Amino acid sequence: MKIWAIYKKELRLYFTSPVAYIVLTIFLLIAGLFFSAIFQGFARASMQMALQQQMGGRDLNVTDNVIRPLFGNMSVILLLLMPLVTMRLFAEERRSGTMELLLTYPVRDGAVLVGKYLAAFTLYAVMLVGTLAYPAMLAAFARVEWPSLAAGYIGLVLMGALFLAVGLFASSLTENQIVAAVVTFGILLVLWIVGWVADFAGGAAGTALTHLSILEHNDAFAKGVLDTKDIIYFVDLTLLALFLAFRALESRRWSG
Amino acid sequence: MIEVQNLTKHYGSLTAIRDVSFTVAPGEIVGFLGPNGAGKSTTMRILACFLPASSGTARVAGFDVFRGSMEVRKRIGYLPENVPLYTDMRVAPYLDFVAEMKGVARSARKKVVADVMDRALIADVQSRLIRNLSKGYRQRVGLAQALVGDPAVLILDEPTIGLDPAQIAEIRNLIKSLAGDHTVILSTHILPEVSMVCGSVVIINRGAIVAQGPIDRLVEQFFPTSRIEVEVAAPRGAVRDAMKTIPGVVRVEERAASHDGIGRFVVESARGHDVRGEIFQMAAQQKWALLELRRVGMTLEEVFIRILAGEEREAAATTAADAVPEEAS
């Protein structure tokens, strides 16, 4: 399978260069900082609750008070880091000229694209697996609602899939990695803040813009809610970005 | 095996090649020659399905490079001129990746990779990082990459650039050994190499084909006379006059090192007229000591230079003609 060959090559490049390790370390480190801060706040609040409970209070909810803010913060870190994961994929091949050989092998553009995408996605999956440590620690002290947590992770997977697809698209446009990263970040940031703009716009346009916002859809998952409209949002945009990347590759091939 | 017809490629306003047509027969090794910027790499990139042509058609192994791109790509081995390689990979895993890309079956891959490494003389660096290889070794890895999968057609853009003399000889032998069941088109600036390796050549200048065909035919075409170098111990005037009377001699040219006592000449005669016998007879009759009598083979290099010089004259003539009305106005 040629997709498999591309996949193995890209994954090897990630893990034989410092890129994968640096991204992993920084991501887990910052996420860990957020986790410990959020968890300390939660522990303090729980303690007070426990005192009040004797007067008829109730347990603090883990999903709302830990998972949701944690995942919200992780999303922001991802927004900053993911462009760096994908910027190399096509830009570097074009800069170094290896694209010339790659495109003259009997392999379909789609296979190249999917192979590279899956490799980046694998790195992302490893990052997410690393974060499982935090809920695991949490479970030792509080009651974690596993189905809500799973929904949160599904949200992160879908959002990361979109980030990577946008990054791949941007990388296919240029031979400059910095440009690829900045364009990725720009597109994602627009999708991120479009909700704020929507607040000003108001009316029907405002509602339409709100639907385009990553935040709007992502938060639902973090709350533990699985809604098809949120899933469709991420899947659609991901496919659109991959399709655009495919067209960028093809047009490069046929227009010089 | 390679048929190119009226191929034209524009880069924006610049026309890199214009109306290029040539064919390469199966099993042939063709040298693709031309000065820097003539359009060799551009043509080869189109043949390798990397660049689309602006107009015209190119067929490789029976398939159109545009419409049958995938079929063409299955049958070619391509070495781009700057040898782009994945510098962060090691040699053997890199070639294994190439083999996988070219659809070599998993069971055969190890053997195929070992085989091309042997042929390209890189088995000794197989576990080194490509980044750390010397230029010559990288060139050989590039060649090995083209040979993976034993493609029927090889498109090699300056395959021996950067190699040491011993390696050049080895790689030349390798390329020569491909003749017969492979079709090869290679570009180079080393003309003696072309005469050694290729049966015929295509010469391109300023984006247009200026000559093509078997090397000996081109030599005949551009040098219709054969030349003989003569050195005689005799008064040079007498020798010159005597030689001019020999039937078939077209021109007698005196060499710079000639002086009374020893005359040195280049004698041109109509092709097919070997006048060496007559010169010998003449010297014997006159009791002149004949010190040297040697046939001078015309090299491809001289043909190449003569063709390009002719081109330059033409170009100069046209620009001069163009310039006249401008001056008038």
Ligand SMILES: Nc1ncnc2c1ncn2[C@@H]1O[C@H](COP(=O)(O)OP(=O)(O)OP(=O)(O)O)[C@@H](O)[C@H]1O
């Ligand atoms: N990507 C490109 N964009 C614009 N012009 C180009 C491009 N590639 C080549 N050219 C131009 O096209 C012409 C032909 O270039 P090409 O590389 O085919 O020459 P060449 O015969 O291979 O020369 P050399 O012997 O130096 O390798 C040159 O004038 C070159 O500047």
Ligand SMILES: [Mg+2]
């Ligand atoms: Mg060139």
